[in-house]
Amino acid sequence: MSEAQVRDTPEGRHPIQFREEMTVELIKASASDSDVIWAARVSTAGEQSLDAVGADASRAEGLINYLARERHGSPFEHTSMTFFISAPIFVFREFMRHRIASYNEESGRYRELRPVFYVPSKERRLVQIGKPGSYEFIEGTPEQYEITVNAIKESCTQAYENYQKMLDAGVAREVARAVLPVTLYSSMYVTMNARALMNFLSLRTAREGSHFPSYPQREIEMVAEKMEAHFAQLMPLTYGAFQKSGRVAP
Amino acid sequence: MSEAQVRDTPEGRHPIQFREEMTVELIKASASDSDVIWAARVSTAGEQSLDAVGADASRAEGLINYLARERHGSPFEHTSMTFFISAPIFVFREFMRHRIASYNEESGRYRELRPVFYVPSKERRLVQIGKPGSYEFIEGTPEQYEITVNAIKESCTQAYENYQKMLDAGVAREVARAVLPVTLYSSMYVTMNARALMNFLSLRTAREGSHFPSYPQREIEMVAEKMEAHFAQLMPLTYGAFQKSGRVAP
Amino acid sequence: MSEAQVRDTPEGRHPIQFREEMTVELIKASASDSDVIWAARVSTAGEQSLDAVGADASRAEGLINYLARERHGSPFEHTSMTFFISAPIFVFREFMRHRIASYNEESGRYRELRPVFYVPSKERRLVQIGKPGSYEFIEGTPEQYEITVNAIKESCTQAYENYQKMLDAGVAREVARAVLPVTLYSSMYVTMNARALMNFLSLRTAREGSHFPSYPQREIEMVAEKMEAHFAQLMPLTYGAFQKSGRVAP
């Protein structure tokens, strides 16, 4: 039986889709402000810190602010958040440079990849001005937007047709995927602790008032913003402390 | 106000204790066999792996065994277990060589350390025979045991008296603790994922049938065994796969 | 001044190239078999291990074999090798999943990417047979090879034209690169120690007699083989021990 025959997604079954959004779902979390408290208290209270396990964290806001401000990072590590993320390959390429995290991603070797491609929305600033080290982005013209969307759609469509053509001819998925563009969506699970997440957020969002300014690409920032919203809800005091300390990861 | 006056633990309040046991408490966990399933399935199923979130893992035993046997380690990482551990300093010294973990420990700089010391139980094999690389431990004589316990008790008692003497004189805790022996108990929280924990267990337990034999010191093995019991309960299929694959961490 | 005007690489200056090879250059190394000796000896000899610094390692072959066989990995870490690598993006995507390493890569945000694309050579086995978990690759037919090369060349050419069109219109590089395929070559420096490199090699090469079999994609294996040749030359005894112990990273 040839490879072509076992293809689980016959041509035509998956129509080409173009999306402007990123998907971020919180799969599970073991992360609360109170986790920071007992982890911090063990240094001064030893075994008595056990009393703080599961305790109300609200009275410990000062402690959390102090830890963030003075960069005592380790008490923020006893937490775990797992996200499912769908985003273009070029976003995952940047994401996976963060080494203090666990990843599992969809494989172009083991799966016929689905034709879902990212195109910028009209809000995406298309034009970069300034010099290296101090770039800024400004809005593109409608013509620039049209050129961009057309170019991306054309390239993706043609690339996916060539991908299908190779698969139809019995060529292995891992070879055929060579033609697929980095704007193709992929899926992954990522697990991080709160300290690693704050480091990620500090580098992958651009925010007024950040102590160390960052210049992330907009598309990874879109992912980061959704992760940040989950984090803010799970650990409101820690999140507040992160904000107050200029978004420097402790 | 002198340092001596602010001591929170006046002399005499903490009588010297000698213990033979290790404390391991599971503080919290986000770790189940089903976590391994969706993490593994994303490679072949992409976003459809979301169906496996929270699903019954029992039908996926074969997949888990396969992952462990073939050393696909990353799907085991989307898990988190936090333990509170009380053990002698010499155990923590070995423990903290494991870098894929998060630690917070009681501090001799910020706390007056409590006089709790480890002494071997009668079951502890005291005598080492053989050559480097192939040591074995055999039982000591009653005389050897008596010499050992007496020596440890005498040293600990005298060291703690000297510690108290320095604190009473107003010397800083971080200086005075210099005299305390490595058999002093300390407390810490440690958070690990299942992959890192399996690596820890493979190195810190001595077990018949292990593919790569390990020769841990008995005291860290006592800690590891208690961690292993929690792990086996939280992730029974993963634990079974670890056993079947010769206790090699995937 | 518009973005288009500052383009450092006017259209036409960089003709499209198709390559079949990977580039691996050893940039620098601080890695020799003798490094393993003093690192291992400190455990039994303390400060006297300093005598082994820079010493002839040849008489210590037995020690190195022992360390590899019994999986004492840490003495192999006091080494450092830096490689310059040019390979397709899909290879770098797999490479960067290895977290115990340091990376710096060419940026599609800061540079107009050059039109150099990977196409499989005639030796590349194009057809995958078997079931998931036990795939094998066999030779493709001349027709399959032709279809593959034509599809890749067509897609890459068209994608690069669209990339240029967007750049010419003043669209930012980071947006325009969306269309570029994962077979585009990128460049990076990677620094690893010998332990991490052995782990990389064990997973990214397929070799008879490996204790744990691996099924790497051929293209990352081409990179791994070139790295392996450098490693074998820099640390011949360590390399021999790695081979003898079934290519299991210690």
Added chain:
Amino acid sequence: MSEAQVRDTPEGRHPIQFREEMTVELIKASASDSDVIWAARVSTAGEQSLDAVGADASRAEGLINYLARERHGSPFEHTSMTFFISAPIFVFREFMRHRIASYNEESGRYRELRPVFYVPSKERRLVQIGKPGSYEFIEGTPEQYEITVNAIKESCTQAYENYQKMLDAGVAREVARAVLPVTLYSSMYVTMNARALMNFLSLRTAREGSHFPSYPQREIEMVAEKMEAHFAQLMPLTYGAFQKSGRVAP
């Protein structure tokens, strides 16, 4: 043959020593300012960054300062420095909390430990004042110093006698060492890259003008200062950039 008979260090051969200093020797390094240049340039220049390998770094001071100031840390990682360090166990306990490093240490399981103990010098400030979070150290009185030195010497001497007594009785080293105090010197090799080293220095030295103040214990700072001197000599521009950016690790 009993354990006592194979002891390599008969009683009396190693007289007790008390030291006030830390030992830090640079064993080897592959670390220069020019390493930072090519690692940084690959992002904008791709393969052309190879021209910068081994080049004179002095004209690139501005680039290095920029990288440090804006916290682009990865280009500092393609460097490696290995140190031999002798310091008390309580220093190593703090040191090994730094996980981005490679360690090999003298073993109390495999070696009879030598009786070398740390005692504070007359310059060591012995008295801590202030509240948690804002401690300060002031000079002790001559009486406090005398009490401290006497207590440490007495405890160490007695502990080492008990250690010898157990060894003489045939008790295993790993059991007998329980009595040894944390002020005992140990030896280790540590290998770090420049980024990890800057992080270590920022946390383990107290320096006017540091952006984030740190409050290290004096003894680990003594080690850090000696490492810093080597680093400053190996990578003067990087070191200057670290200083200018408020000793924040990039």
